[in-house]
Amino acid sequence: MSEGPLEADVCVVGAGAAGAIATFELARRGVRVVTLEAGPRYDAAARAGEARRAARGEAPWVAPVRELLRYTTHGSVAYDLGPRRVRAVGGTTLHWEGYTLRLHPDDLRLRTQYGLADDWPITYEDLEPYYVLAERALGVAGVADDPSGPPRSAAFPLPPFPFSHTDHIFAEACGRLGIGLQHLPQARNSIPYDGRSQCRACATCEACPTGAKASVDLTHIGRAEATGNVTLASGAVVVRLDADGSGQVEQAVYADARGVQRTARARVFVLAGGAVENARLLLASRSRAFPHGLGNRNKLVGTHFTSHPAVDVTGRVERAVHPYRIGFSTAMSRQFALGPDRLRRAPFFFEFLNSAGLPPHLLALTSGLSGDAVQRHVAREFGHTLGIRIYCEQLPDPGNTVDLDPSVTDHLGMPVPRLTWNVGGYEHRGLDEAAALATKILQGVGATDVRTGRLSVAAHQIATHRMGRDANHSVTDSDLRMHDVPNLYLLGSGAFPTASASPPTLTIAALAIRAAEHIAASLRSGVGKPGA
Ligand SMILES: Cc1cc2nc3c(=O)[nH]c(=O)nc-3n(C[C@H](O)[C@H](O)[C@H](O)COP(=O)(O)OP(=O)(O)OC[C@H]3O[C@@H](n4cnc5c(N)ncnc54)[C@H](O)[C@@H]3O)c2cc1C
Numbered sequence: 330m331s332e333g334p335l336e337a338d339v340c341v342v343g344a345g346a347a348g349a350i351a352t353f354e355l356a357r358r359g360v361r362v363v364t365l366e367a368g369p370r371y372d373a374a375a376r377a378g379e380a381r382r383a384a385r386g387e388a389p390w391v392a393p394v395r396e397l398l399r400y401t402t403h404g405s406v407a408y409d410l411g412p413r414r415v416r417a418v419g420g421t422t423l424h425w426e427g428y429t430l431r432l433h434p435d436d437l438r439l440r441t442q443y444g445l446a447d448d449w450p451i452t453y454e455d456l457e458p459y460y461v462l463a464e465r466a467l468g469v470a471g472v473a474d475d476p477s478g479p480p481r482s483a484a485f486p487l488p489p490f491p492f493s494h495t496d497h498i499f500a501e502a503c504g505r506l507g508i509g510l511q512h513l514p515q516a517r518n519s520i521p522y523d524g525r526s527q528c529r530a531c532a533t534c535e536a537c538p539t540g541a542k543a544s545v546d547l548t549h550i551g552r553a554e555a556t557g558n559v560t561l562a563s564g565a566v567v568v569r570l571d572a573d574g575s576g577q578v579e580q581a582v583y584a585d586a587r588g589v590q591r592t593a594r595a596r597v598f599v600l601a602g603g604a605v606e607n608a609r610l611l612l613a614s615r616s617r618a619f620p621h622g623l624g625n626r627n628k629l630v631g632t633h634f635t636s637h638p639a640v641d642v643t644g645r646v647e648r649a650v651h652p653y654r655i656g657f658s659t660a661m662s663r664q665f666a667l668g669p670d671r672l673r674r675a676p677f678f679f680e681f682l683n684s685a686g687l688p689p690h691l692l693a694l695t696s697g698l699s700g701d702a703v704q705r706h707v708a709r710e711f712g713h714t715l716g717i718r719i720y721c722e723q724l725p726d727p728g729n730t731v732d733l734d735p736s737v738t739d740h741l742g743m744p745v746p747r748l749t750w751n752v753g754g755y756e757h758r759g760l761d762e763a764a765a766l767a768t769k770i771l772q773g774v775g776a777t778d779v780r781t782g783r784l785s786v787a788a789h790q791i792a793t794h795r796m797g798r799d800a801n802h803s804v805t806d807s808d809l810r811m812h813d814v815p816n817l818y819l820l821g822s823g824a825f826p827t828a829s830a831s832p833p834t835l836t837i838a839a840l841a842i843r844a845a846e847h848i849a850a851s852l853r854s855g856v857g858k859p860g861a
C-alpha cells in the first residue's frame with residue numbers, strides 16, 4: 330500500500346454484502362474504487378480451519394482485533410450484536426445462513442395498504458430487475474411454489490434443495506391445518522454453479538469449507554479485483570469522514586493495520602459498514618458544518634433501529650427425526666407474513682428447522698453424567714426434537730436507536746456504538762399468535778413437551794438511515810444518496826424504511842446493484858467532488 334493518500338473515483342467503506350457488491354458493480358463499469366475494510370482477509374483455500382472451529386461449536390470468525398466488536402446495549406431487550414456480525418472481507422456473509430427471500434410488494438407500502446409506519450420511496454416493480462441480478466450473482470436455489478409469493482420476471486437460477494425428512498413430517502401437520510409449506514430460497518449451490526461446488530451437506534454452514542454457500546468474498550471480491558480497477562485495503566478502520574466547505578465529503582480518515590492514520594480521497598463515498606457502523610461513523614463525523622454528525626441535520630441518523638424479534642418453538646417426538654444431517658433449513662411458510670392481519674399484530678415467518686435440539690456432543694457435555702449413563706442419555710435424547718423458528722416484522726420506533734456511547738471508546742479512541750432496543754405490543758402479539766400456531770403444528774405431529782423459547786432476535790440490523798422522498802423525514806433518497814451530503818451514499822439494510830418479516834440480504838444486494846448503477850451514471854455526468 331502506498332504511504333500517501335489513496336485516491337479513486339469512489340471510496341467504499343466495508344467489504345461485506347453491500348460493499349463487495351457495490352465495489353464489483355462499479356469496477357466492472359470502469360470506475361476506480363478503493364475499498365476500506367476494517368477486518369482481515371481470510372484465505373478461502375484455508376476455510377477448512379474455520380469450518381473445524383464451527384464444527385467444535387466455536388465462533389469461526391474471531392476478529393484478530395477484538396475491540397472492533399465492541400458495543401454497549403440498553404433498552405428492555407439486550408441486543409446481542411457480538412455473534413450477529415462479522416468484520417472481515419466478505420463481512421457477515423462469511424457466517425450467514427444464506428436464506429434469500431425477495432420482499433413482497435406489500436412489504437414496501439405499509440402506509441398505503443394498512444396505515445402503518447411508512448412506504449418505501451420505491452416500488453417492488455422498481456426493485457424486481459435488481460432482484461433477478463442479485464439472485465444470479467449470489468446463486469439462489471429455489472422454486473416459485475409460494476402462492477402468495479411476489480411476481481418474478483425470471484426463474485430462480487438454481488433448482489431448490491429437496492424437502493428434508495423433517496419437512497415431510499411438518500408438511501403433513503401443516504396440510505391438516507391449512508398452512509402452506511414452501512421451499513426456502515437460499516444462496517447455496519444445489520448444483521455446481523459459478524465455479525463453486527455443489528453443497529455437500531457437511532453442516533458447518535457458519536463457515537462453508539466447499540464454497541457452496543455464497544459469501545461475497547467468493548462471489549464478488551475476486552472478480553472486482555480482476556478488473557484492475559480496485560484497491561482493497563483490509564485492516565483499514567475508517568474513523569471519520571471529513572467534509573469540505575461545500576458540504577461534500579472529501580476524505581475518509583482510517584487507521585491502517587499498524588494503527589497509522591491515513592486518508593482516502595475520492596469523488597464519491599459509499600458507506601457499507603452495516604446499519605450499526607454506518608450510523609456510528611456518521612455520528613462520529615462531526616464538524617462545524619455538521620455539528621450533530623454528518624448529514625444529520627434532522628437528527629434522524631441512528632434512529633428507528635429495527636430487527637426481527639424471534640422465538641423457537643420445540644417439541645419432543647418418539648420417532649427418530651434425523652437432525653443435523655444438513656446444516657440448514659429447507660422449508661418455510663410466509664403465509665402469515667402478509668395480509669390485513671398486519672393491522673392487529675406483527676406479520677411472521679416460519680422456518681422449519683432441520684436441526685433442533687442439542688447435537689450429541691452438547692447433550693453429553695450438558696448431561697452432568699459420566700460413563701455408560703452418558704451414552705444411554707445421548708441415545709435416548711438425540712434426534713427426537715422438532716423445532717420451528719419464528720421471525721416477525723418489527724415496526725420502526727424512533728426510540729430504538731444506535732448512537733455513540735459517551736463513556737466507552739475502542740482501541741482507536743472512537744466512541745463505541747450504543748444500541749437501545751425495545752420490543753413493543755405489536756411484535757409481542759405477532760410472536761404470541763405465531764407461537765400458538767407453531768404449538769398446534771408440533772402437537773399435530775404428535776410432539777409432547779412443546780415449549781416456546783425465550784425472546785431472541787435475528788442477526789439483521791435495519792433502518793438506522795432510512796430512505797424516503799421527504800428530506801425532513803428520511804436520511805437518503807431512493808438511490809441511497811444522502812439528502813444532506815450529495816456525494817455520500819449509504820448502503821445496506823440501514824436504508825430500509827420498514828423491515829418486513831423476511832431476511833434482508835437479497836434486498837441489500839439488489840439495492841447495492843441499483844445504487845452502483847446510479848453512482849456510475851452520476852460520475853459520467855460529472856457528479857461528485859472533482860479532482861480526486
Ligand atoms: C449467523 C447469521 C446468519 C444470518 N443469516 C442470514 C440469512 O439467512 N439471510 C439473510 O438475508 N441475512 C442473514 N444474515 C444477515 C446478513 O449476513 C447481513 O444482512 C448482511 O451480511 C449485511 O450486509 P452488509 O454489507 O450491510 O454488512 P456486513 O456484511 O456485516 O459487512 C459490513 C462490513 O463493513 C465493515 N466495516 C464496518 N465499519 C467499518 C469501518 N468503520 N471501516 C472499515 N470497514 C468497516 C465490517 O468490518 C464488515 O466487514 C445472517 C447473519 C448472521 C450473523
Ligand code: SF4
Nearest residue numbers: 528529531532534537
Ligand atoms: S452444508 Fe453445504 S453450504 Fe453448509 S457448509 Fe456444508 S457444503 Fe457448505
